Amino acid sequence: MNATIRDLATQWFERVWNQRDASAVPDLFAADAVGHTEGGSVTGPAQFLELMHQPMLAAFPDIRLTVEGIVVEGHEAVVRWQASATHLGTFGDIPSSGRPVTFSGMTWLRFENGKIVEGSDRYNLHSLVFYLSTGQVSATVKAI
Numbered sequence: 001m002n003a004t005i006r007d008l009a010t011q012w013f014e015r016v017w018n019q020r021d022a023s024a025v026p027d028l029f030a031a032d033a034v035g036h037t038e039g040g041s042v043t044g045p046a047q048f049l050e051l052m053h054q055p056m057l058a059a060f061p062d063i064r065l066t067v068e069g070i071v072v073e074g075h076e077a078v079v080r081w082q083a084s085a086t087h088l089g090t091f092g093d094i095p096s097s098g099r100p101v102t103f104s105g106m107t108w109l110r111f112e113n114g115k116i117v118e119g120s121d122r123y124n125l126h127s128l129v130f131y132l133s134t135g136q137v138s139a140t141v142k143a144i
Contacts, residue, residue: 006070009077009109012116017065020057025049030115038125059096060085068104079107083123084144087132094132100144103128 003011008028015024026045029035035042035052042048056063063085071078082104087097105123109116127138137143 003114005072005075005077005111008111008114008116009070009072009079010067012109013065013067013079013081016053017063022049022053025053028116030112030117033115033117033119035116035118036120038121038123055091058089059087059091060101061088062086075111077109077111079109081105081107086144091132092129094129097132097135099132099135101128101131101141102144103141 011024012028015021016028025048029045029048031044033044033048035048037052039052042051060083063083066082066084067079068082069080082102084102085100087094087099087101089096103123105121107122108120110118124138124140127141131137131141131143135143
């Protein structure tokens with residue numbers, strides 16, 4: 001049975017982030033896929049794991065992403081999500097603050113042959129960094 005675009009988008013958040021399953025990345029992210037993120041672009045599963053997945057899990061080992069909505073059109077999906085986590089490791093240049101945090105964002109994904117071939121994440125990275133550094137909340141980044 002072929003998975004639907006909605007199913008594939010849901011699997012990305014559940015397997016990659018909530019289950020912390022690094023083996024799901026090459027299952028769902030094509031070898032030449034490009035991900036555009038707040039921290040820069042990555043190409044392929046190995047670079048995604050090295051530059052995005054591992055650092056995020058090191059900084060927020062208890063991160064949990066909740067999918068709040070998905071809109072699908074053709075081979076594309078837009079996912080609205082909310083993350084909850086505790087800052088227990090270095091995030092960029094910011095040492096662990098121990099602060100619990102929640103932040104929200106949206107991810108656009110384009111699929112071909114059952115895998116992501118391009119994606120784009122958007123969340124308020126500036127406010128997240130500011131909160132982790134100072135404890136000051138914003139409209140999109142809050143203490144839990």
